[in-house]
Amino acid sequence: MAKALNLPLEQANRDEVAKNLALAFRLAPLFLEFPLHDEAEPAPVFDAFEPQP
Amino acid sequence: MTDWTRQPAHAIAQAIRSGATSASAVTEAHLAAIAARNADLGAYTDITAARARAKAAAIDASRARGEALPALAGVPFAVKNLFDVAGLATRAGSKINRNHPPATADSPLITKLEAAGAVLLGALNMGEYAYDFTGRNAHDGPSRNPHDRARMTGGSSGGSGAAAAGGLAAITLGSDTNGSIRVPASLCGLFGLKPTYGSLSRARSFPFVASLDHLGPLARSVLDLALAFDAMSGPDADDPVCRKDQPTPVLPQVAKGLSGLRVGVADGYFRRMGTPEAFEAVDRVARHLGATRPVTLAEAHRARAAAFIITMIEGGALHIDRLRTNAGDFDLEVRDRLFAGAMLPGQLYVQAQKFRRWFQRETLKLFEDVDAFLAPATPSTAPLVDQVTFNLDGQELPVRANLGIFTQPISFIGLPVVAVPLRATNGLPIGVQVIAAPGREDVALRIAASLEADGITHSSVGRG
Numbered sequence: 001m002a003k004a005l006n007l008p009l010e011q012a013n014r015d016e017v018a019k020n021l022a023l024a025f026r027l028a029p030l031f032l033e034f035p036l037h038d039e040a041e042p043a044p045v046f047d048a049f050e051p052q053p
Numbered sequence: 054m055t056d057w058t059r060q061p062a063h064a065i066a067q068a069i070r071s072g073a074t075s076a077s078a079v080t081e082a083h084l085a086a087i088a089a090r091n092a093d094l095g096a097y098t099d100i101t102a103a104r105a106r107a108k109a110a111a112i113d114a115s116r117a118r119g120e121a122l123p124a125l126a127g128v129p130f131a132v133k134n135l136f137d138v139a140g141l142a143t144r145a146g147s148k149i150n151r152n153h154p155p156a157t158a159d160s161p162l163i164t165k166l167e168a169a170g171a172v173l174l175g176a177l178n179m180g181e182y183a184y185d186f187t188g189r190n191a192h193d194g195p196s197r198n199p200h201d202r203a204r205m206t207g208g209s210s211g212g213s214g215a216a217a218a219g220g221l222a223a224i225t226l227g228s229d230t231n232g233s234i235r236v237p238a239s240l241c242g243l244f245g246l247k248p249t250y251g252s253l254s255r256a257r258s259f260p261f262v263a264s265l266d267h268l269g270p271l272a273r274s275v276l277d278l279a280l281a282f283d284a285m286s287g288p289d290a291d292d293p294v295c296r297k298d299q300p301t302p303v304l305p306q307v308a309k310g311l312s313g314l315r316v317g318v319a320d321g322y323f324r325r326m327g328t329p330e331a332f333e334a335v336d337r338v339a340r341h342l343g344a345t346r347p348v349t350l351a352e353a354h355r356a357r358a359a360a361f362i363i364t365m366i367e368g369g370a371l372h373i374d375r376l377r378t379n380a381g382d383f384d385l386e387v388r389d390r391l392f393a394g395a396m397l398p399g400q401l402y403v404q405a406q407k408f409r410r411w412f413q414r415e416t417l418k419l420f421e422d423v424d425a426f427l428a429p430a431t432p433s434t435a436p437l438v439d440q441v442t443f444n445l446d447g448q449e450l451p452v453r454a455n456l457g458i459f460t461q462p463i464s465f466i467g468l469p470v471v472a473v474p475l476r477a478t479n480g481l482p483i484g485v486q487v488i489a490a491p492g493r494e495d496v497a498l499r500i501a502a503s504l505e506a507d508g509i510t511h512s513s514v515g516r517g
Contacts, residue, residue, distance in 0.1 A: 001396045005373070008380050013389055020393035023454075024365055028401050030358035031408040042406035048250040048413075048467030048491040 057082045058220035059514045061274035062128040062281070065223055066170070069112070069127035076109035076116075076127030080172055083129040087174065087221050095196040096215035098134050099141050100175040105129070108172045124280050126170030130224040133210050134176035135183060136160040136268075137257035145259035146179040146209070148192045148382045149375055160257040162226060162268060162285045169284035174222055177212030181384040183228055183261040184368055184391070185209040186236050186456035187436075191384035195438050198241055199515030200482055204435035207240035207456060209233040210271070214241035217271045220514035224281050228258065229267045231360055232430075232460025238271050238472040239430035239484025243512050244501065245271045246278045249491045250467025251296050253282075254289035262367040263294075264406075265360065265464060273512040275502040278471065279304045282494060306495040307502045316500060317348035317423035319488075322357075326445045326458055330477035331429040337475060338427055338485050341509045342500070348419055348426040356412045356462040359405035366402045369394025386453065413466040420490040425500055429459045430472045430484030463488055471497040473510040485510075 002009035002017075009017060057065060057079045068074045084102055091097050112126050132138065135145040137156035144151040163173060178196045180189060188196040188211025196211030198204040199219035206214040210227025214237030217225045227234040229247040238245025246269045253268050260266055270281040283302045289295045318339045324332060339345070350356070369376075372391050380388060419426070432445055432455065442449045445458075463470055468491060472484040489496040504510040 002392070005395060007373070007376055007392060007395060009392060013385075013392065016385075016389040017392045017396075020365075020390050021396065024362060024393060024397055024401070027358035027361055028404075030355040031362075032401070032404050034352065034355055034408055034411075036404075036407050036411060040407040041410055042403050 058086045060223070062125060062223040062272060062277040063274065065128050066124060066126050069116070070122050076112035076172060077106070079127050080105050080109040080129060083174060083221060090219060090221065093197065093202060094199060094215040094219045094221070095178050095194050096212045096219060096221050097131065097175045098144065098178050098193055098212065099138070101138065101173055105172050105174050108167065112170060123168070123170040125166065125284060128171045128224060129174050129222050130166055130171045130226070131174045131177050131216050131222040132160070132163060132226040133179050133213050133228055135179060135228060135259040136163060136176070136226060138163065138173070138176055141176055143259050146181040146183065146190055149379050150259065156257070158257060161254045161289055161291070165285045166281065171224065177216055177225060179212055180209035181387045182372065183209040183230060183233060184387045185453065186232065187453050188214065188237060189438070197438060198435050199517055200242055201435065201517040203437055204481070205240065205438045207236035207431065207435065210237050213237060213271050214243060217241070217243050217273060218515050224270055224272045224277055226268060226270055228261070229269060229464060230262045230265045231364060231464055232457035234269050234271060235430050235460045235470060235472040235484065235486060236456050238474065240435040240482065242474040242482030242515065243271045243273060244275055244278050244474065245269065245472040246282060246494065247464060247470045248282065248494055249469045251294045252300070252469070252494070253285050254292040254295045256289055256291035260371065262364050264367065265363060267464065273514070275471070275498055275505050276307060279307045279498050300492070303495040303498055307498050309499055311342065311500065311503050314425065314496065314500065315346070315423045316342050316344040317346040317426040318344050319350060319426050319428040320347040321349050322353035322462070323428040323459060327429050327432040328445070330434055330479055330483055331432050333478060334475045334483050334485050335427050335429050338473070338504060338509060341504065341507065344427060346423060348423060350419070350462060351415050352412060353462040355408060356465045357458065359408045360461045360465040362397065362401050362405045365390060365394030366397050369397065409465060416466055417490065424496050425487055425489045428463070428486045428488060430486045431456055432458055434477050434479055434481035434483045459486065467491060469494045469497055471501040473501045473504055474512050475510055
């Protein structure tokens with residue numbers, strides 16, 4: 001992935017980056033598994049004053 | 054003789070208006086304090102002494118002409134170094150950005166505070182690119198807690214905490230994406246206001262996570278937060294999420310007391326993963342307010358996870374070109390998280406933003422039964438500057454990622470929060486979040502002001 005994105009990820013950094021990726025993938029199921037309808041709208045520009053239904 | 058570096062902003066402004074002192078004298082007292090203590094506290098990265106002296110002289114001249122002085126006349130303030138300050142490179146805590154050309158204009162929040170008479174003293178230390186909860190900075194050194202210099206300020210607005218708590222400014226501005234105003238306010242014993250998302254313009258500030266970024270003040274009194282907030286509020290077409298209308302001033306509301314306000318206490322997620330000091334502080338505030346109604350933020354742990362992922366992905370996307378060209382110039386801890394964020398799949402981001410809508414809708418229902426609720430601001434008092442882990446509920450966890458465990462779910466949906474400082478049973482400061490409905494900064498400030506008037510919460514200058 002780093003190569004595809006042209007990110008200069010050196011061998012010495014890989015363990016730390018992998019740890020951060022592992023943490024992200026450990027947390028992500030908490031909301032990925034939460035049941036939402038396909039129609040649920042993401043919030044590209046969030047508005048705290050006028051929440052969408 | 055009054056030590057002006059220990060006085061809150063409203064007292065300084067009143068003394069200057071009355072002629073008890075001058076803006077120049079207050080400015081010089083603060084510049085002297087910075088010269089004496091900044092090396093120990095790591096608060097300032099840039100000091101705008103000439104600009105401050107010129108502004109103070111202009112205020113004194115205005116008073117000499119018999120003109121009415123504005124609300125914050127002569128009040129010394131400073132800003133996190135991600136705010137544009139004309140003539141300074143906006144370094145955002147990084148090594149990379151300090152090679153940028155100097156900003157050609159000030160952040161509008163600086164312009165508005167100066168229009169209210171405040172005197173800019175300089176720019177403040179921060180965690181690199183605001184991706185931090187500790188106040189450490191690999192390039193400029195850590196900011197240190199004025200109440201105990203062996204301890205961290207919290208971050209990423211670490212210099213903002215150190216300066217306000219150390220008597221090096223009466224008001225400081227910080228940013229809060231996941232807790233970066235509330236965490237240093239808690240650890241440094243300050244009042245901190247994270248306004249509603251979109252309340253204050255973020256134009257001409259260096260972003261971190263645009264969909265979560267807020268700006269706001271830290272100070273040593275609630276009245277000072279209200280004065281600063283009113284001075285800075287208002288629409289700004291240069292920030293696409295900034296509110297479009299002129300808000301009602303909060304200052305007239307602050308002293309109205311608690312009458313009619315229903316206050317709850319967050320339970321569940323907000324009663325786990327903290328030290329006894331954090332929960333005891335919430336209980337002390339709740340007892341005083343007579344707040345017994347439990348408030349349950351459903352799925353708060355998922356909200357924190359979603360905020361975490363949005364932060365990683367937006368942060369990675371923002372910095373991907375710098376990661377390609379200047380990877381060796383980043384703080385290693387920040388860089389490795391940004392690398393990871395740049396490689397996470399878009400699916401996670403979209404789903405996190407969908408969950409955000411759901412969590413907002415569910416949480417706003419709570420305000421049918423309460424006007425505000427309480428939660429811990431941080432899970433512990435200030436860890437040692439170099440401390441890497443701490444123990445929460447029997448688990449040894451990284452400090453850097455977990456100091457914001459109680460702040461992240463709240464900023465995720467942009468609710469306004471006042472962090473109020475207490476003295477914990479271990480002698481160190483710790484904060485409690487007073488959380489209100491969107492646009493109701495006045496409610497959170499009223500509760501905070503009542504607690505301050507009753508002596509439950511208090512902020513003082515630390516000389517540790």
